[in-house]
Amino acid sequence: MALIIKKPNGTRDVVPSQINKWQTVEKLAADTAQAFGFKEIRIPTFEETGLFNRSVGDTTDVVQKEMYKVSAKSRDNGKDDEEYNLRPEGTAGTVRAVLENGLLNEALPQKLFYILSCFRHERPQANRLREFHQFGVEMFGSSSPAADADVICLAKTLLGRAGLKNIKLYINSIGCPGCRAKYYKVLREFLSARENELCDTCKSRLEKNPMRVLDCKSPICGEIAKDAPKIVDYLCDDCKAHFEGLKANLAAMDIKYEINPKIVRGLDYYTRTVFEFVSEDIGSQGTVCGGGRYDGLVEQLGGAPTPALGFAMGLERFISVMEAEGCDFISPKRCDLYIASMGEAASRKAVELAYKLRLEGYYVEYDVMNRGIKPQMKYSNKLNSIFTMVLGDNELETAAAKLKCMDSGEQLDIALDDKFVDNFSNALVAEMFKAEDMSL
Numbered sequence: 407m408a409l410i411i412k413k414p415n416g417t418r419d420v421v422p423s424q425i426n427k428w429q430t431v432e433k434l435a436a437d438t439a440q441a442f443g444f445k446e447i448r449i450p451t452f453e454e455t456g457l458f459n460r461s462v463g464d465t466t467d468v469v470q471k472e473m474y475k476v477s478a479k480s481r482d483n484g485k486d487d488e489e490y491n492l493r494p495e496g497t498a499g500t501v502r503a504v505l506e507n508g509l510l511n512e513a514l515p516q517k518l519f520y521i522l523s524c525f526r527h528e529r530p531q532a533n534r535l536r537e538f539h540q541f542g543v544e545m546f547g548s549s550s551p552a553a554d555a556d557v558i559c560l561a562k563t564l565l566g567r568a569g570l571k572n573i574k575l576y577i578n579s580i581g582c583p584g585c586r587a588k589y590y591k592v593l594r595e596f597l598s599a600r601e602n603e604l605c606d607t608c609k610s611r612l613e614k615n616p617m618r619v620l621d622c623k624s625p626i627c628g629e630i631a632k633d634a635p636k637i638v639d640y641l642c643d644d645c646k647a648h649f650e651g652l653k654a655n656l657a658a659m660d661i662k663y664e665i666n667p668k669i670v671r672g673l674d675y676y677t678r679t680v681f682e683f684v685s686e687d688i689g690s691q692g693t694v695c696g697g698g699r700y701d702g703l704v705e706q707l708g709g710a711p712t713p714a715l716g717f718a719m720g721l722e723r724f725i726s727v728m729e730a731e732g733c734d735f736i737s738p739k740r741c742d743l744y745i746a747s748m749g750e751a752a753s754r755k756a757v758e759l760a761y762k763l764r765l766e767g768y769y770v771e772y773d774v775m776n777r778g779i780k781p782q783m784k785y786s787n788k789l790n791s792i793f794t795m796v797l798g799d800n801e802l803e804t805a806a807a808k809l810k811c812m813d814s815g816e817q818l819d820i821a822l823d824d825k826f827v828d829n830f831s832n833a834l835v836a837e838m839f840k841a842e843d844m845s846l
């Protein structure tokens with residue numbers, strides 16, 4: 407086959423045989439968020455460019471190098487083309503939506519979650535894509551470190567419910583703009599002494615955003631960063647107390663962590679708490695979840711000063727780690743009943759009975775390929791059907807058929823009358839109980 411058009415570099419198709427993995431993490435994420443009182447929000451895929459420049463920050467890699475533009479011809483003659491950006495992350499759009507819909511006028515804290523696609527023009531590699539998916543949560547209104555611990559606990563609970571055992575939590579505090587000004591001075595002095603060893607990107611970061619050097623993925627910068635002064639040593643009293651509060655809350659929940667001064671996050675809006683959950687099982691792109699506090703962002707986007715915090719979890723990486731650790735995924739749904747048929751009248755009966763069952767929500771299939779009984783049964787086996795039923799002239803005449811349980815080989819008589827749906831439902835429930843007994 408000569409494929410004429412292929413998918414864009416750095417994107418993925420999720421084929422049906424893999425979809426159960428996505429359904430597993432999406433369901434676990436939504437259930438866990440709801441258990442912590444977070445409600446779902448959905449936001450547009452593209453937003454005005456200014457939103458990302460103002461929030462994510464125009465000195466960040468994400469904004470400088472990784473954003474996708476979308477443009478469309480203006481529909482008003484003479485007006486400029488419209489230009490937007492595909493979202494590189496979910497926080498900026500969520501904060502915009504929170505303000506635009508007045509969600510901060512509701513009872514606080516306002517707690518939201520989302521599952522969405524993000525777009526970044528990065529160099530594609532394992533676990534680094536150009537279109538990827540995030541599960542994220544955002545909480546608005548609380549400046550208490552109890553909120554930071556709550557959000558970290560949510561992420562930890564989700565990873566635990568997925569069956570992951572090998573994930574480490576790293577925390578740090580990057581203080582408020584006040585402590586950062588003092589820290590930048592010391593850090594700049596330290597880094598300037600080794601300026602010519604830094605990578606080109608970090609040389610340019612030195613002036614505007616020296617903390618980003620600590621997060622640089624180049625080995626030389628990493629080496630230099632090891633001996634750099636640590637921001638936790640330069641926190642003001644309030645930020646220090648906040649960080650101590652977070653540690654106490656984590657200890658109260660028995661959540662283990664390591665303080666990692668190199669965690670500074672790649673986006674500009676963070677203040678105080680920053681954290682990451684990292685796996686060592688999927689190679690170098692092992693950060694599954696990153697988050698922190700962004701107390702200044704709501705005001706920066708035009709709202710009243712409102713403390714806020716959140717995290718985003720990369721779902722592709724989450725699934726990769728689950729695979730690496732051998733975690734369970736929801737099994738694909740089995741076909742409840744396959745109705746095989748011989749002859750035209752029987753095939754019409756199959757259609758009628760299948761329709762009645764499907765109206766009640768059962769997963770039922772019948773032949774649409776004009777195949778003989780043997781290939782129909784083979785297909786039913788592929789569907790891993792729980793029951794099969796064969797309809798032919800005899801069954802139509804007697805208005806009765808045999809329901810065959812595919813696991814045990816047992817056969818039950820079933821009347822093809824107006825009790826058919828109820829009787830099938832009872833047979834299926836009985837079968838489910840048996841299967842459950844066996845698995846105990």
Ligand code: ATP
Nearest residue numbers: 528533534535538672693694695696718719720723
């Ligand atoms: P990294 O350091 O790996 O580049 P980041 O700091 O850019 O991550 P965030 O912006 O905090 O990541 O996004 C949160 C999470 O989204 C990351 O921890 C990761 O799991 C996931 N993620 C980010 N970029 C990508 C990508 N290009 N491909 C797949 N997942 C990604």
Ligand code: MG
Nearest residue numbers: 467468528672
């Ligand atoms: Mg990145």
